[in-house]
Amino acid sequence: WRTKLKLKIQRGSWQKRLETEKKLQLELDRILQKVHESGIHSLSSKEKKILQQATEAERLRGKP
Numbered sequence: 001w002r003t004k005l006k007l008k009i010q011r012g013s014w015q016k017r018l019e020t021e022k023k024l025q026l027e028l029d030r031i032l033q034k035v036h037e038s039g040i041h042s043l044s045s046k047e048k049k050i051l052q053q054a055t056e057a058e059r060l061r062g063k064p
Helices: 002-038 045-061
Strands: none
Touching: 002 045
């Protein structure tokens, strides 16, 4: 029963992570669309921060 419980907890964590990443991707898509339509100067400081964090995360993901 411990193994089943552990697997259930891990599955929940995995689903939560996927949901978080999906929300972030939607937000990034919205920000990039705004840049395309209005330019980078139209972004708020919060949007710029999100874009910068996503860029850094992608860089780290690409390194061996």
